[in-house]
Amino acid sequence: MDPQRLLAQLLCQYEGMPGGLLPLLQAIQEDFGFIPRESVPAIAQVMNLSAAEVHGVISFYHDLRTEEAGRHTLQICCAESCQAAGGRALEARAQEVLGIGFGETTGDGAVTLEAVYCLGNCACSPSLRIGNNTWARVDTALLDSLIAQLRSAEVLS
């Protein structure tokens, strides 16, 4: 669908929803992959807010982004339970192998690396998440192989 029409449709859908700004932003990101900066004035108008308020919400939440992410997003859990089970080594390894820091995307556009604080998988730490899939008891060998698959654009299941 034409991006303008898609945006208009979403704006229409969430216009009357109580507290609908966050669900609207999530829906836009779901469809566009990110929240285009140029959509902010239209969002503000429909939700009866200032552009600054909309920007404030976008910038507050870690999940929301205004730029396209890589083809895959690799989230490494950096919280205590995973730290206790070798997570700090995974954090370092992921950055080293991908050659980027947390919050960055590889030059080939394949992988965005993100820190996440708890995936609720703590009985089998350390954990990571790609898309809606979570991996448990991750060691560096598994991490390396997952990253290799992400880079070669294989579909993970």
Place this chain on the structure above:
Amino acid sequence: MTTRYFIPRDTTALAVGAQSVADALSQALQGQEDVTIVRNGSRGAFWLEPLLEIERNGERVGFGPVSVADVPTILALGPSDQAGHPLYLGPVEAHPWFAGQQRLTFARAGLDDPLCLEAYLARHGFDGLEHAVHLPQADIVDEITRSGLRGRGGAAFPAGIKWRTVMEAAGDEKYVVCNADEGDSGTFADRLLMEADPYQLIEGMAIAGVAVGARQGYIYLRSEYPHAWDVLHKAIAKAEAAGYLGEGICDSDKHFHLELRLGAGAYICGEETALLESLEGRRGMVRAKPPLPAHQGLFGKPTVVNNVLTLAATSSIMADGAEAYAALGAARSLGTLTVQLAGNIRRGGLVEVPYGMSLRELIEQFGGGTRSGRPVRAIQVGGPLGAYLPESLWDTPLDYEAMAAVGGMLGHGGVVVFDDTVDMAEQARFAMAFCAQESCGKCTPCRVGSVRGVEVIDRIIAREEPEQNIDLLHDLCDTMEAASLCAMGGLTPHPVRSALRHFPQDFN
């Protein structure tokens, strides 16, 4: 007679390979008559996942942890020779890990397909709501008050008192909000419940709605839980279609609508007022209290905000009575305690026991020590804002007051085990860094204090005037504790100070 095979669809079970086991199972059973594969929730014994259970002739036995390669060897077994298989566990309830527990809130977890309404009803589901819709509001609130139920999110506030406040508040428009933003590392009880027994939460929310006079409820679920989202989304639709949500619930004149909302990756939104701001579509900034949410909550209206487990527990209280619930537990901590064994642990998972068991008993009896095989050195109880406890404190009974007396906090029941390779100065630094990362920024002690905290700990680690800097760190902790607006800044000193007090050798 149909043979039923159970293989969980829970997040952790999937993370350790349950899907490939399910695929192998369905391939192997293709063409066979009288067999069903049930994708159940998990029972919470995550160390046994993927846990495959087989039910024939009314007998249900488990095998675990099962890999794809084990599937043909298990399917080749006859009913008489299965006990000889190395992964055979027998009837799972009778396994020592479960036999030592008292499952109440999690009694149904893992038994059935979580979305099967008939299975929920067959296990006395919606009995509590059916009972509640015919009672005066005050009687429901009384029942909850007499049960002694306290909030399970961490603050342990008596649920009955909160409900009474909202019930008595003026106005027609009230809300029930479920805090499903389970952000504490080492906790997964809410996730497990939502994925394994979603109707229990829905039932509890409807009971709360009927009790306080709210017609609208919201579940605020964190975005890190995509499987829970999927299950809840479908469960709400099925409960609506069956008349347990919506207009005239359970054929009464009571109405309760329920909507699922998704968080966006902000730890602070687990704080109830930040959660309400987020639900209203704003930045998740903490509100000053008073006014309490019970007086002015969501959209400025009286609002019950309860944790997943608190709301879920009300269903069995309304079904079985306050006395049955209060008969469990000790002192002022009544009912059951949900502990999540996490971190460097051999037998991680969800343990539901009466209050009062000690940390040592839990770690030894259920946890089986560390996964690394090295000695346990520190245990963090109660999430990122909880204290690190040394061995000398592991005999403390696990209830709210006893934990508080040793400078700890039970919180949401997360127990994260660290072995002797842990560097406690690094853990103290992380507590401050996490606070800096996740602070909403509204109050200075938290926003600025956490950043300064990281800097001071860095200087201590670098041996720059360590004594003066340790004094400074204590001073900073005093300020954060006394002057922060909410528990984020106010309790971050807990892990920091406990590391300093109990593990001073790591700082010099």
